[in-house]
Amino acid sequence: MKDRVTILGCANASGSHRVKLTLVGKSKKPRCFKNINKTALPVHYMHQESAWMNFRLFSEWFHDCFIPEVKKNLKKLKLKKAILLIDNASSHPDVETLKAESITCIFMLPNTTTILQPMDQGVIESMKRRYR
Numbered sequence: 001m002k003d004r005v006t007i008l009g010c011a012n013a014s015g016s017h018r019v020k021l022t023l024v025g026k027s028k029k030p031r032c033f034k035n036i037n038k039t040a041l042p043v044h045y046m047h048q049e050s051a052w053m054n055f056r057l058f059s060e061w062f063h064d065c066f067i068p069e070v071k072k073n074l075k076k077l078k079l080k081k082a083i084l085l086i087d088n089a090s091s092h093p094d095v096e097t098l099k100a101e102s103i104t105c106i107f108m109l110p111n112t113t114t115i116l117q118p119m120d121q122g123v124i125e126s127m128k129r130r131y132r
Contacts, residue, residue, distance in 0.1 A: 004051040005023055005024065005051055006023070006024040006051055007023055008022040009021055009022075009124065010066060012082075017073045019066055019069045020044050020069065021042075021043045022043065022045075022046060022061055023043050024051050024057060025045065025046075025047050026047060026049060026050070028047045030045075033045070044061065044065045046061065058092050062084075062093075062098050063100075066084070066103075070103060071102065081103070081104065082102065082103050084104070085106055086105055086108065087107075087108050088109070092107070095107065
């Protein structure tokens with residue numbers, strides 16, 4: 001049986017602001033987190049039976065992780081708005097679910113992710129090579 005984990009990465013175009021990585025595992029309380037304060041981890045941890053991202057987890061990540069971190073960065077940089085580019089994966093909620101003050105979500109057209117999405121321009125591949 002293969003162990004699986006899904007990693008969600010998110011950064012601004014320059015790479016100067018990176019939202020904490022989000023790990024999706026199978027276990028609600030992994031043994032490796034025993035006696036560890038989850039909020040002190042350098043990552044967000046979520047769980048789901050198959051360890052895949054789904055609609056509910058993405059929505060939870062967007063509202064509970066992404067928005068607070070991005071709003072904090074906007075305030076620090078004295079900026080008013082941010083844009084989140086999202087591919088058309090079936091696990092991503094619709095634009096209505098991802099509404100937030102000062103943040104606009106833009107869904108990319110199907111089959112354009114590898115061309116347009118900055119994370120697919122080497123960031124994800126580099127991470128996979130490093131941690132396999």
